[in-house]
Amino acid sequence: MSMQEYSTIVLRQIVTQMVAPDESALESFCNCFKPRKLAASECFIEAGEQSTQFAFVNSGLLRFFYRQENGRELNKSFAAENHFIGAYSAYLSGSPARFTIEALEPTTLLSASLDRIVELSDQYPCWERFRRLVTEQLYVRKEEREAEFLLDDAEHRYHLFQQRYPGLEERIAQYHVASYIGITPVSLSRIRKRPK
């Protein structure tokens, strides 16, 4: 078994559970992916790029963030093992990515071109279905987050972060948590000090 075949084992399992591809569909799909490593603080996608990369995270951790004019960085989300990443919405609308995806830890990926994935989704119903399922997951997540911002104050959003990403708080700097919640590190520190 080649190195590349080995690294796709988990990917195979996951997409098999999702859409039950037949042998040939699965091969075509996995052949799109090439392994790639990122060092900590290296970027998978930079804001402004016309990126067509889509990847499966084998190990490591990444953050998605927007940069403001004043240089402040706002974390949109995080992705760890067994998640798919990419600037999918930007790809769909043909525009450059609005956010950067950066590794917070040394990360190993399987990376593919979205153009290839789209081709496959035109040829195989299972990959069309795969695209839909991934998009649905993304959508449900974003809708939840919209509700958070509409309904909850910073303290509540902090607790929701802890629930949504169990164990992550111990893995990243607190200013990254603050940035996800949409407040400053100073504010988060105050919230953490508050009596429960």
Place this chain on the structure above:
Amino acid sequence: MSMQEYSTIVLRQIVTQMVAPDESALESFCNCFKPRKLAASECFIEAGEQSTQFAFVNSGLLRFFYRQENGRELNKSFAAENHFIGAYSAYLSGSPARFTIEALEPTTLLSASLDRIVELSDQYPCWERFRRLVTEQLYVRKEEREAEFLLDDAEHRYHLFQQRYPGLEERIAQYHVASYIGITPVSLSRIRKRPK
């Protein structure tokens, strides 16, 4: 031509542009939809319901909103002519709708059961594709809104509302705009008064 056939003309046009269904696929699809009218302030879906309804808006205007414990209502979005509506994310996760969909004006819809649409999407590739396209649009919207809340203050979000829903500000009460932005009517009034 029956009344029902007549009312699906625009729906037919729109889905034909989206996924180019063949004759039989289109008939099966349109047969799922039945006309329905809502008076102003009548609800299409109530928060807490296990709703399986999905609809195409022929005319009128609706708002989607979350209700807080204290009774305050937060507008998630609006939908007017030629848009699809429903509690799609709740349907996907099998949970009750978290928000209410209420008509702000007398509204005419074509309404279908999501179970039926899902059946069709399993039978016809074009309706699978339709599901994906609708979900992608929803996703892109929600991601934009997430970015708004992370990056922009209330005044900026007010201008973004005006851009996203041209002409809507004149059609609804200001407290509905404020509720969409996530602030109080008093605050919006202050923002509107500010010198440009």
Place this chain on the structure above:
DNA sequence: GCCCGCTATTAACCTATGTTAATGCTCTCT
């Protein structure tokens, strides 16, 4: 072991938005 750089905390002050309440406007119903 020591230094340096980065992170978290804390304090003092500032600003945007929330809260409450009073006022006045506009529309409709009679």
Place this chain on the structure above:
DNA sequence: AGAGAGCATTAACATAGGTTAATAGCGGGC
């Protein structure tokens, strides 16, 4: 025309969160 019901505005005050700056802790490299 008058009365009443929302709705928008305004003002006074309260609060959450932002800003700046000082300090303390911690961790890695030399």
